Amino acid sequence: MDDLVRHIEPKSLYQQVADDLLQRITGGQFEAGDMLPPESALCSQYGVSRITIRNAILRLVDRGLLVRKRGVGTFVTGRDRASAREFNLVGFLDDSRAFTSTPVLNETEVADERVASALKVEVGVGINHIRSVVRRNGEALTVVDAYSLDAPDRRMSEEDFHAQVPSVHAMGMRIGRRIERAEQQLDAVAADEVAASYLEIPEGTPIIRARRVYFTTSGERLHYLVIRYHPARYRFNVDLVVRSSAAAFETMREPRKRTKRVRAAQPEATRNSWVSAVPRDGDRKS
Numbered sequence: 001m002d003d004l005v006r007h008i009e010p011k012s013l014y015q016q017v018a019d020d021l022l023q024r025i026t027g028g029q030f031e032a033g034d035m036l037p038p039e040s041a042l043c044s045q046y047g048v049s050r051i052t053i054r055n056a057i058l059r060l061v062d063r064g065l066l067v068r069k070r071g072v073g074t075f076v077t078g079r080d081r082a083s084a085r086e087f088n089l090v091g092f093l094d095d096s097r098a099f100t101s102t103p104v105l106n107e108t109e110v111a112d113e114r115v116a117s118a119l120k121v122e123v124g125v126g127i128n129h130i131r132s133v134v135r136r137n138g139e140a141l142t143v144v145d146a147y148s149l150d151a152p153d154r155r156m157s158e159e160d161f162h163a164q165v166p167s168v169h170a171m172g173m174r175i176g177r178r179i180e181r182a183e184q185q186l187d188a189v190a191a192d193e194v195a196a197s198y199l200e201i202p203e204g205t206p207i208i209r210a211r212r213v214y215f216t217t218s219g220e221r222l223h224y225l226v227i228r229y230h231p232a233r234y235r236f237n238v239d240l241v242v243r244s245s246a247a248a249f250e251t252m253r254e255p256r257k258r259t260k261r262v263r264a265a266q267p268e269a270t271r272n273s274w275v276s277a278v279p280r281d282g283d284r285k286s
Contacts, residue, residue: 013052126149185211210227
């Protein structure tokens with residue numbers, strides 16, 4: 001690759017670096033699971049300071065395109081170009097203690113393409129499937145289908161639903177794996193026979209569905225949930241905030257000039273919202 005100099009419209013240095021890294025990720029130079037070069041190497045590639053590199057990486061981490069593993073490095077998550085443009089909603093994993101969760105199904109089955117893709121396992125492997133109904137004051141709020149590998153050190157237990165902490169954290173503590181984060185997608189679907197029965201609504205009623213994957217501190221995909229929400233007992237509130245700290249810090253260290261040329265890298269994705277799912281009468285659950 002030739003040593004190119006690209007003219008870029010005025011913007012902060014870390015944004016320019018983040019944009020170029022994004023192009024390298026979506027263009028396939030860095031693929032899912034690849035580790036980025038060390039900060040020192042990126043500093044040399046782009047001709048900028050370590051602060052600039054850190055802020056650029058932070059921007060892509062907040063967009064879900066990169067993930068940092070402490071003491072190891074920064075890795076590409078594998079989200080595609082379309083996902084890179086999605087709005088990322090960030091919430092809490094453990095704000096559910098005011099609710100009761102009752103298992104109604106516990107069986108072993110084989111992973112179909114959907115579950116296999118979520119857990120990054122092969123189609124046909126053994127999967128433990130637990131379905132539970134989350135209630136408050138006797139009213140069904142959600143139907144949750146939980147999937148985990150059917151192995152002693154990976155399987156969820158019904159006992160996890162009776163712990164004093166959320167079931168996924170109880171599972172993690174029981175098998176010695178700590179949950180660090182989750183990725184979640186929300187969409188609208190028609191209630192099927194199962195969801196309609198437990199939520200006590202007509203089949204075909206529009207409902208919100210969440211598909212959530214839990215990750216351990218080592219980046220392992222431990223648990224996959226499909227959550228279907230009652231349409232009249234939940235609402236999703238989103239607070240939008242401006243992320244200004246990185247830009248302000250960058251301005252202090254490296255004042256922006258009217259124009260700037262950034263050297264294209266040689267060979268070798270703003271946490272912008274908080275989301276909460278809130279029952280209609282105001283109790284909070286994420």
